[in-house]
Amino acid sequence: xxxxxxxxxxxxxxxxxxxxxxxxxxxxxxxxxxxxxxxxxxxxxxxxxxxxxxxxxxxxxxxxxxxxxxxxxxxxxxxxxxxxxxxxxxxxxxxxxxxxxxxxxxxxxxxxxxxxxxxxxxxxxxxxxxxxxxxxxxxxxxxxxxxxxxxxxxxxxxxxxxxxxxxxxxxxxxxxxxxxxxxxxxxxxxxxxxxxxxxxxxxxxxxxxxxxxxxxxxxxxxxxxxxxxxxxxxxxxxxxxxxxxxxxxxxxxxxxxxxxxxxxxxxxxxxxxxxxxxxxxxxxxxxxxxxxxxxxxxxxxxxxxxxxxxxxxxxxxxxxxxxxxxxxxxxxxxxxxxxxxxxxxxxxxxxxxxxxxxxxxxxxxxxxxxxxxxxxxxxxxxxxxxxxxxxxxxxxxxxxxxxxxxxxxxxxxxxxxxxxxxxxxxxxxxxxxxxxxxxxxxxxxxxxxxxxxxxxx
Numbered sequence: 001x002x003x004x005x006x007x008x009x010x011x012x013x014x015x016x017x018x019x020x021x022x023x024x025x026x027x028x029x030x031x032x033x034x035x036x037x038x039x040x041x042x043x044x045x046x047x048x049x050x051x052x053x054x055x056x057x058x059x060x061x062x063x064x065x066x067x068x069x070x071x072x073x074x075x076x077x078x079x080x081x082x083x084x085x086x087x088x089x090x091x092x093x094x095x096x097x098x099x100x101x102x103x104x105x106x107x108x109x110x111x112x113x114x115x116x117x118x119x120x121x122x123x124x125x126x127x128x129x130x131x132x133x134x135x136x137x138x139x140x141x142x143x144x145x146x147x148x149x150x151x152x153x154x155x156x157x158x159x160x161x162x163x164x165x166x167x168x169x170x171x172x173x174x175x176x177x178x179x180x181x182x183x184x185x186x187x188x189x190x191x192x193x194x195x196x197x198x199x200x201x202x203x204x205x206x207x208x209x210x211x212x213x214x215x216x217x218x219x220x221x222x223x224x225x226x227x228x229x230x231x232x233x234x235x236x237x238x239x240x241x242x243x244x245x246x247x248x249x250x251x252x253x254x255x256x257x258x259x260x261x262x263x264x265x266x267x268x269x270x271x272x273x274x275x276x277x278x279x280x281x282x283x284x285x286x287x288x289x290x291x292x293x294x295x296x297x298x299x300x301x302x303x304x305x306x307x308x309x310x311x312x313x314x315x316x317x318x319x320x321x322x323x324x325x326x327x328x329x330x331x332x333x334x335x336x337x338x339x340x341x342x343x344x345x346x347x348x349x350x351x352x353x354x355x356x357x358x359x360x361x362x363x364x365x366x367x368x369x370x371x372x373x374x375x376x377x378x379x380x381x382x383x384x385x386x387x388x389x390x391x392x393x394x395x396x397x398x399x400x401x402x403x404x405x406x407x408x409x410x411x412x413x414x415x416x417x418x419x420x421x422x423x424x425x426x427x428x429x430x431x432x433x434x435x436x437x438x439x440x441x442x443x444x445x446x447x448x449x450x451x452x453x454x455x456x457x
Contacts, residue, residue, distance in 0.1 A: 048072070048108060052127035054134075054157070056101055060087065060094030071111040076104050101129040131159040132203040136211045139201055147244030148189040149217060151177070151201065158182050162204040168193050170245070170292055192243060194221040194294075223288060223298045230275040230304035232371040232457055233426045237271040237286065237300070245290045253285040274426075275304040312376060312451035314341030319367025325349075326356045328444075338362055338450045343416065346380045351444040360388075360445055363433045365399060371455040372427040375434070377410060378449035379417040386446035387413040388436040393423075396431040404435075413440045416448075426454070 049061040060074070075084040078098045085096040098104060103126045110118040128134060135153055142149040151165055163179040167190045177190045190199075197219070202212040224242040228235060239250050251264045254273045263273045276282050281301045288296040311317055317339045324335035328348045337345035349360045379387045390409050394402040408421040432452075439445040 050074075050106060050123060050125045052104075052125045054128045054131050056097045056099070056127055056129055058096055058098070058104075058125065058127055060096075062090040062093070065090040066112075068113045069110055070113045073109045073111070075107040075109070078104075098127060101127055101133075130205065130209055130211070131155075131157050132161060132205045132209065132211050135159075135161065136201065136203050136213045139213055139215060141215045142190075142199065142217045144192060144219060144242060145189065147192070147242060149192045149219070150187060150189050151199075151215075153186040153201075153203075155181070155184055155186050158184060160206045161186060163188070164202045164204075165190060166200040166202075167191070168197050168199075170194075170294075191245075192219045192221075194219055221294065221296065223286065223296050226286070226298070226300065228284070228300050228302050230302050232369055232428045232455065233275050233277075233304075234428065235273050235275045235284075235302060235304070237273075237284070239269045239271065239286055239288050241288065241290070241296065243290070245292055245294075248289045248291045248293070250289070251287040255282050255284070275302070277304055277306070279303070279305050306371075306455040306457055308373070308453065309456055310376070310451065310453045311370070311456075312341065312449070317341060321365045323363045325359070325361040328352075332446065335362060338447065339364065341449070343378050343448045344381050346446050346448045348386065348446040349444045355443050358439075359391075359435045359437045361433055361435045362447075362450060363399075363402075363431070364450065366430050366432075368456070369428055369430045370452065371457075372429065372432070372452050373423055373455075374453035375408065375421045375423070376449075376451035376453060377419050377421075377447060378451070379412060379415055379419070380446045380448045381416050383446070384413040384415040384417065384440075386439060386441050386444060387417075388439040388445050388447065390438050391434055391436045393427075394433040394435055395427065395429045396433070397429075399431040402431070402433045420453070 047063055051059045051061065053059055069090070070088060072087045073084050074087070074096070075082070076098070077083070079100050087094045103124055105122065105124050108121045108123070135155055138154055140152065142151045144150070149167070153163065155161060160182040163181070163186055165177040165188065166174055167177065169175045170191055170193050175190065177188045179186055179188045195218070196216060198214055198216050200212060200214050202210060204210045221243055222241065223239060225240040227238045235254070237252060239247070247267065247269050249264060249266045250269065250271055251262060252271045252273065253260055253262050255276055256274065257276060261273070263271055265271050281303050283299055283301045286298050286300055309316065320339050322335045322339050324347060326349050327334045328350045331351070332348040333340070333345040335347055338347050347362070350356060375393055388410055390407070392404045392407050395405045396402045405427060406423055410419055412419050434450055436445055
């Protein structure tokens with residue numbers, strides 16, 4: 001009987017031991033100074049996780065807690081003051097807020113219903129301030145963009161932010177740029193003022209919290225991107241600045257063959273004037289005034305020295321075409337003979353039958369615009385009696401309507417004579433008409449070739 005009693009007592013004690021083990025809160029042993037983000041408070045692998053977030057917050061993620069755990073205390077230092085936060089509800093994440101952002105050292109202590117206290121578990125976790133604080137902290141100075149200053153703010157959290165930029169205006173005083181965006185990149189443009197300037201950037205989040213920061217930028221108002229292009233005897237100046245403010249007027253003082261001249265335009269950045277041919281550098285003075293009254297002055301230069309060409313061969317006249325007012329069939333090569341580069345061919349107007357009256361005309365279309373300085377006529381190679389006398393050089397912008405540019409008189413009717421006529425002013429054109437008004441013969445005329453001297457670019 002005594003033996004049976006002893007066996008029963010042993011079984012009872014074993015039951016109590018097993019029962020006590022299941023009710024006991026198991027806590028890890030964490031060495032002093034050890035830091036970890038995951039804190040075991042029951043038994044591995046379950047753990048408590050501290051997560052640092054924005055708005056000075058920390059979030060406590062609870063594992064499956066023992067029903068004997070009644071409290072967890074998180075202790076830490078905040079702005080030099082020892083603080084602690086207690087949690088007793090483990091059904092949802094715990095949240096607490098610190099006064100300062102950054103790295104924090106935490107001590108977690110768990111308390112069981114039977115009074116057992118865990119050893120202290122330490123960890124280090126970082127939190128962040130308000131999202132707008134991070135955005136403003138990373139704000140960089142504005143930069144020049146398409147003639148204006150551009151502010152860029154990086155908003156990786158896609159927070160809804162109201163931005164107010166206060167900036168100095170060109171003519172004095174201040175202006176404001178207002179933006180509202182939840183985009184990753186918040187940007188805006190405002191006018192650029194010459195010199196070193198300070199702007200104020202204020203951010204406001206969706207709960208009304210505000211932060212601000214002052215930024216500086218430097219800007220030098222100047223003629224930038226301005227081009228000067230000589231082409232076919234004309235210089236084209238496109239005066240541009242590094243500002244988007246419109247132009248009021250531009251005055252250009254440029255060299256001529258006999259001195260200088262002035263060209264002034266209003267409301268446009270384009271100025272054209274005659275080019276001076278030569279190997280030397282030609283300087284021009286540009287005075288630019290914008291609509292705000294600001295004036296920029298700059299000296300530019302160009303060199304214009306194209307190759308003077310005599311267009312009197314078939315190769316040099318490639319791509320040209322000609323139409324004549326009338327042609328005597330079977331005598332000469334017709335209109336094409338005038339531009340074939342062959343002085344042994346010729347054009348002859350009708351000399352029998354229905355003879356058209358003067359003027360007799362040849363209309364020539366070049367393959368591209370030429371800069372003409374001289375007209376050249378080749379008298380017929382085997383008979384100069386039909387040579388023309390007075391004639392007009394006419395021009396057209398469309399090949400349809402022609403106006404007289406300059407008039408000339410030929411005094412030679414000697415066969416194979418080459419006579420040339422200088423233009424008073426170089427002519428840029430693609431379409432010319434040579435209108436012969438009379439000749440050594442009263443009714444008809446003949447001519448070997450029409451050529452030109454000038455520049456092709």
